Amino acid sequence: MKTFLLRRSMYMVLIMLGASLLIFLLYSLTPGDYVDNNMNLSEERKAELREIYGFNKPVLERYVNWMANIFKGDFGYSLAQQRPVLDLFNDYIWNSFLLAVVATFFTWFFAVVVGVITAYKQYSLFDTLVMIGIFAAMSIPSFFIGxxxxxVFAVDLKILPPGGMISTGSRAEGWEYVKEVLHHMTLPVAVMVLLGVGSLTRYFRSNMLDVIKQDYIRTARAKGLKERTVLYRHALKNAMLPAITLVGFELPSLFGGSIIIEKIFNWPGIGQLYLSSFSVRDYPLLMGFTLFIAILTIIGTLISDILYHTADPRVKL
Structure with missing residues (x-):
């Protein structure tokens, strides 16, 4: 294990360097920047700002300086927000994390339960209706569902708020604040679950169909075990193994936010901040956030490999 972790750590550093170079070149070579986008500045002031922020330096020198600052824990300075990028992350990313954690929990819960039932009752009426609903949810755009x-729920029935994280002017504290946040996050979580549960349910259904046809499942039934025990203790345990590879890829999404959902429901998360930064070409924030997601993806892949080996020792690292 120690040898594997050491080798993978070196491999992860190389991948991060390659990803950082690609990210930096992608944004740096894009025509225009925050200074060019500000029409209220004179040419003299623009030239002065380019000198201050180092935009007039060679690309390679700027990349080296950027990476040197990142290794020091400095992801850059947002020109539009006039604040360090890490400070903005700290203000917005936890709101996205809260939304994503709740949505991910319900998505996996419903996907596992429905996937097992549909596999057990293959080609039944319930299976047919679920598959129709899955394909319908996957084919409808997220903005339309939102x-x-x-x-329906905010305008017509008036039982849920249309957006935001708390009510305007609210001074709720303690448990009242928690209830208000839960009330506001109901709709965005529902949309995220509807969008994510479809593909994950099909994944679990397919894995369960393969597992329940194995000889050891027939042997468990022949021993007289209850069907629930056979399905959830024997079949589901082995059907979950391929799904472990998906766990690592959930890590970037937990902190990355859902750009469209946050925009529709005016949720103060990192996704909405990321989207607004495009319009003003705030490249330091865009580069910092993109690199942050790349780092999470690399770490998530490592976690997936370790979890898969832990769940199935036959798999060699």
Whole structure:
């Protein structure tokens, strides 16, 4: 294990360096920047700002300086927000994390339960209706589902707020604040679950169909075990193994936010901040956030490999 971790750590550093170079070149070579986008500045002031922020330096020198600052824990300075990028992350990313954690929990819960039932009752009426619903949810754009739920539950029925994290002017504290946040996050979580549960349910259903046809499942039934025990203790345990590889890829999404969902529901998360930065070409924030997601992806892949080996020792690292 120690040899594997050491080798993978060196491999991860190389991948991060390659990803950082690609990210930096992608944004740096894009025509225009925050200074060019500000039409209220004179040419003299623009030239002065380029000198201050180092935009007039060679690309390679700027990349080396950027990476040197990142290794020191400095992801850059947001020109539009006039604040360090890490400070903005700390203000917004936990709101996205809260939304994503709740949505991910319900997505996996419903996907596992429904996937097991549909596999057990293959080609039944329930299986057919679930598959129709899955394909319908996957084919409808997220913005349409979000706006439709706002129309029904916020405008017509008036039982849920249309957006935001708390009510305007609210001074709730303690448990009242928690209830208010939960009330506001109901609709965005529902949309995220509807969008994510479809593909994950099909994944679990397919794995369960393969597992329940194995000889050891027939042997467990022949021993007289209850069907629930056979399905959830024997079949599901082995059907979950391929799904472990997906766990690592959930890590970037937990902190990355959902750009469209946060925009529709005006949720103060990192996704909405990331989207607004595009319009003003705030490249330091965009580069810092993209690199942050790349780092999480690399770490998530390592976690997936370790978890898979832990769940199935036959798999060699």
């Amino acid at each position: 706006l439709f739920l706002i129309k």
